[in-house]
Amino acid sequence: MHGISWQSVDHSLDECIKCNICTAYCPVASITDLFPGPKYSGPQAQRFRENGQPHSPDHAVDYCSGCRVCNEVCPSGVKIAELNARARAQIVADHGLPLRNRLLGRNELLGKAGSLAPGLANFALHNPISRIVAEKVMGIAKEAPLPTWSRDGTFVDWMKRTASQRLRSDKKVVYFHGCATMHYEPFVGKAAVAVMEHHGYEVIVPPQNCCGLPMLSNGEFKAAEGYHRNNVAHLGGYALAGYPVIGTSTSCTLTLKEEAPELLDMHGEAVTSLKMGTWDIFEWLMEIYDAGELRTDFQEMEMVLPYHAPCQARAHRVGKPALEILALIPGVDVRESHARCCGIAGTYGYKVEKYQIAMDVGQELFDFVLDQGEEVEYSACDSETCRWQMEHGTDLPSRHPIEILAAAYGLYDMETRELVEQAT
Amino acid sequence: MLDLLVIGAGLSGMMAAYAAARDGLRVRVIAKGLGSMHWSAGGVDLLGYLPGEEDAVVTPLTALDALPAGHPYRIPGQEGVTEALALFQEIMGQSGLAYTGAPSADSNLSLPSPVGAARPVYLAPAGQRGGDLDDDAPILVMGFQGMRDFYPELIAENLTRLGHPARADFLPLDMITNLRDRNTIQLALALDEPERAKRLGQALKVRVRSGERIGLPAILGLDEHPRTLEILAAESGAPVFEIPTLPPSAPGVRLHKALRATLLDAGVRVEAGMEAMGFEREGKRIRWVETETAARPLKHRASHFLLATGGILGGGIDSDHTGKAWEVVFGLPLTTPQARSQWFRPEFLDPRGQPVFRGGVPVNNEWQPVDGDGQVVYENVWAAGNVLAHTDPILERSLEGVAIATGVAAGQAIVQRAGGHA
Ligand code: SF4
Numbered sequence: 001m002h003g004i005s006w007q008s009v010d011h012s013l014d015e016c017i018k019c020n021i022c023t024a025y026c027p028v029a030s031i032t033d034l035f036p037g038p039k040y041s042g043p044q045a046q047r048f049r050e051n052g053q054p055h056s057p058d059h060a061v062d063y064c065s066g067c068r069v070c071n072e073v074c075p076s077g078v079k080i081a082e083l084n085a086r087a088r089a090q091i092v093a094d095h096g097l098p099l100r101n102r103l104l105g106r107n108e109l110l111g112k113a114g115s116l117a118p119g120l121a122n123f124a125l126h127n128p129i130s131r132i133v134a135e136k137v138m139g140i141a142k143e144a145p146l147p148t149w150s151r152d153g154t155f156v157d158w159m160k161r162t163a164s165q166r167l168r169s170d171k172k173v174v175y176f177h178g179c180a181t182m183h184y185e186p187f188v189g190k191a192a193v194a195v196m197e198h199h200g201y202e203v204i205v206p207p208q209n210c211c212g213l214p215m216l217s218n219g220e221f222k223a224a225e226g227y228h229r230n231n232v233a234h235l236g237g238y239a240l241a242g243y244p245v246i247g248t249s250t251s252c253t254l255t256l257k258e259e260a261p262e263l264l265d266m267h268g269e270a271v272t273s274l275k276m277g278t279w280d281i282f283e284w285l286m287e288i289y290d291a292g293e294l295r296t297d298f299q300e301m302e303m304v305l306p307y308h309a310p311c312q313a314r315a316h317r318v319g320k321p322a323l324e325i326l327a328l329i330p331g332v333d334v335r336e337s338h339a340r341c342c343g344i345a346g347t348y349g350y351k352v353e354k355y356q357i358a359m360d361v362g363q364e365l366f367d368f369v370l371d372q373g374e375e376v377e378y379s380a381c382d383s384e385t386c387r388w389q390m391e392h393g394t395d396l397p398s399r400h401p402i403e404i405l406a407a408a409y410g411l412y413d414m415e416t417r418e419l420v421e422q423a424t
Numbered sequence: 425m426l427d428l429l430v431i432g433a434g435l436s437g438m439m440a441a442y443a444a445a446r447d448g449l450r451v452r453v454i455a456k457g458l459g460s461m462h463w464s465a466g467g468v469d470l471l472g473y474l475p476g477e478e479d480a481v482v483t484p485l486t487a488l489d490a491l492p493a494g495h496p497y498r499i500p501g502q503e504g505v506t507e508a509l510a511l512f513q514e515i516m517g518q519s520g521l522a523y524t525g526a527p528s529a530d531s532n533l534s535l536p537s538p539v540g541a542a543r544p545v546y547l548a549p550a551g552q553r554g555g556d557l558d559d560d561a562p563i564l565v566m567g568f569q570g571m572r573d574f575y576p577e578l579i580a581e582n583l584t585r586l587g588h589p590a591r592a593d594f595l596p597l598d599m600i601t602n603l604r605d606r607n608t609i610q611l612a613l614a615l616d617e618p619e620r621a622k623r624l625g626q627a628l629k630v631r632v633r634s635g636e637r638i639g640l641p642a643i644l645g646l647d648e649h650p651r652t653l654e655i656l657a658a659e660s661g662a663p664v665f666e667i668p669t670l671p672p673s674a675p676g677v678r679l680h681k682a683l684r685a686t687l688l689d690a691g692v693r694v695e696a697g698m699e700a701m702g703f704e705r706e707g708k709r710i711r712w713v714e715t716e717t718a719a720r721p722l723k724h725r726a727s728h729f730l731l732a733t734g735g736i737l738g739g740g741i742d743s744d745h746t747g748k749a750w751e752v753v754f755g756l757p758l759t760t761p762q763a764r765s766q767w768f769r770p771e772f773l774d775p776r777g778q779p780v781f782r783g784g785v786p787v788n789n790e791w792q793p794v795d796g797d798g799q800v801v802y803e804n805v806w807a808a809g810n811v812l813a814h815t816d817p818i819l820e821r822s823l824e825g826v827a828i829a830t831g832v833a834a835g836q837a838i839v840q841r842a843g844g845h846a
């Protein structure tokens with residue numbers, strides 16, 4: 001059994017002044033009384049988790065979506081969401097994991113399996129009958145916005161296919177694509193590569209694993225640790241040598257930076273250099289912008305663009321770099337969402353008992369997007385599952401900000417999601 | 425690059441940011457969390473007590489001149505303080521949260537506190553104004569069965585004892601919500617729904633007696649507060665007002681949200697969850713402030729920096745068990761005694777106050793922190809609000825007044841300096 005460490009959060013517990021600000025802002029506690037809120041499930045319940053207390057306070061902690069809104073607003077720096085994540089892991093360690101959560105945690109495996117025969121997999125997953133079966137047998141909500149597998153190969157297939165056209169340069173970056181870009185949305189990776197090459201960087205894509213976040217949020221710490229070890233083995237050397245490791249999935253990059261090292265208590269040199277060397281792509285672009293090196297050969301794009309910084313991006317605590325960069329594009333009128341959460345929170349909203357909670361939580365975001373007017377064609381958000389949820393909740397297509405930036409450089413077609421040079 | 429980075433999203437930081445942005449500066453506000461205002465009862469205290477005096481102040485504006493030299497109010501003086509408060513009233517009015525004071529500009533209102541004591545307040549939001557204890561109308565204090573943080577019987581009993589006739593009554597909490605265990609903010613959000621407000625208003629109509637006014641817990645709507653108030657008054661047929669609750673406090677959250685929205689309109693973003701942990705300087709100039717992130721520290725470059733992090737209770741000043749105290753962002757010199765034995769006077773309720781709460785960052789007349797010799801510590805750093813030395817806002821009952829007056833004045837001082845540089 002994997003021992004759950006409480007080390008890095010325990011000290012923050014005593015900082016709690018019981019002000020309940022976290023509860024006032026928690027989007028889940030706002031809409032359901034199945035979850036008593038962060039103060040109760042976090043610092044308060046923690047007191048009863050110590051020293052083999054007989055009664056676990058954790059019947060409800062599974063309803064915490066892990067969005068971290070509580071951490072953001074707490075005036076005392078209590079790491080509430082991490083307390084909750086550890087409590088979930090303790091439950092899994094004690095009682096095991098339902099098959100459904102095991103499956104949802106295996107994003108990478110699912111991605112790989114489906115990519116073997118995407119047409120078949122898409123059919124198998126998306127036809128109404130199998131969705132009903134999945135709900136009845138597995139507890140995966142039949143309405144939830146599941147992705148579709150890419151039909152023209154994975155992202156790495158594309159990198160291989162286009163190897164001869166890829167830029168070679170002394171300036172190099174490493175790209176962490178994550179499972180979603182690999183199997184479902186290779187076009188996000190293509191847009192990212194195009195933008196990085198546009199700035200004169202050669203993009204290296206070493207072998208890599210799932211970041212392990214789906215497992216961490218389902219409490220499967222042991223399996224996540226294996227994934228993180230592999231990633232450190234593949235990427236740590238680059239980070240140590242000073243290459244930025246850049247990702248387009250804000251949740252993957254957050255996991256490499258903080259979630260994995262902290263929750264799993266991994267603090268070796270390679271782990272730490274990967275942590276310190278990992279960047280969200282817009283965080284990195286902002287750094288380039290600050291150094292006066294961001295290219296501004298933008299094409300004018302007339303559009304009203306509602307942008308939602310996902311919870312996972314806000315948890316990086318680097319502000320909203322995508323918002324600032326998109327605002328540089330002439331003609332783009334970026335509207336900043338102040339909604340707390342889209343609701344989906346990784347795999348949370350896929351679970352049948354949480355689907356409706358996730359939709360209710362997301363309502364303030366859906367309303368915000370729809371309130372921006374008739375002319376809105378797309379919304380934007382950095383995280384894949386949040387985009388799928390936003391599309392589900394608003395019926396409007398959603399794009400990764402890097403797709404919009406690539407389009408502004410004339411490299412990418414936002415509608416077909418193809419690189420421009422490839423369009424035939 | 426930013427012209428001004430404000431550190432702290434309390435009243436002083438937000439007002440300073442507004443004063444600077446209004447004059448064209450590019451401003452951003454960063455904060456560790458969303459603190460202070462969420463505990464505030466939502467009113468503005470100007471001055472309730474002079475240090476060393478037992479009797480409450482009757483004419484707060486005039487009394488400002490009687491404060492010791494060095495008190496932050498003495499820098500802007502009566503005129504500057506009045507001007508800053510007017511700016512605050514103007515922007516709150518535009519946000520639909522009108523703040524007004526007593527009919528005579530130089531006196532405090534007397535309003536019921538969360539326990540039914542008489543609370544001197546200089547400016548009150550419209551929702552609390554109806555609780556004016558100089559008005560003779562008897563009060564029906566209406567609570568909700570099962571609601572925490574609000575005690576109608578205690579309030580009514582205390583008010584009656586003070587000579588303000590009041591009685592307590594209860595309605596079922598499911599008038600407002602069917603969910604269990606709701607806190608004040610969640611209840612306020614529920615009352616943003618016009619249908620619920622209407623239902624509550626009709627229930628109040630049945631309970632209220634002719635000639636009474638109704639005091640309710642401060643949960644009368646969050647984002648739609650003015651509309652909720654209107655519906656309740658219309659449906660109940662009686663004047664309705666709010667009595668502050670224990671934190672988190674809806675009037676404080678409304679204030680916070682209104683200021684944040686005002687700043688956004690002025691082009692200023694407020695970023696929470698950013699804890700300042702270091703800085704880089706070049707001689708006597710700060711180049712950037714660093715905040716904690718998931719990996720590397722984030723650099724916030726700006727040409728001017730305003731420290732508005734709050735005092736020892738707000739987190740801007742920290743201390744260890746020996747009583748050593750330090751300013752958390754720049755390590756600025758403090759007037760706070762550096763030994764715990766000197767923090768407190770023998771009598772805890774000594775009217776002169778406690779040295780530890782009066783301590784803070786000393787500044788010059790331009791709001792720039794100075795050292796023991798009166799020399800400016802950093803050329804491009806200013807300070808405002810509760811982090812300042814020579815004021816004890818809790819004892820003086822001057823918390824919001826000091827925040828607003830010093831925030832606006834410091835923002836203006838920075839505008840002047842920025843203009844001078846351009
Ligand atoms: S916001 Fe922070 S300090 Fe306040 S109750 Fe929640 S955990 Fe405790």
Ligand code: SF4
Pocket residue numbers: 025026027028029037038063064065066067068069070071080081084
């Ligand atoms: S992480 Fe999100 S859902 Fe969980 S307690 Fe915090 S605010 Fe609530």
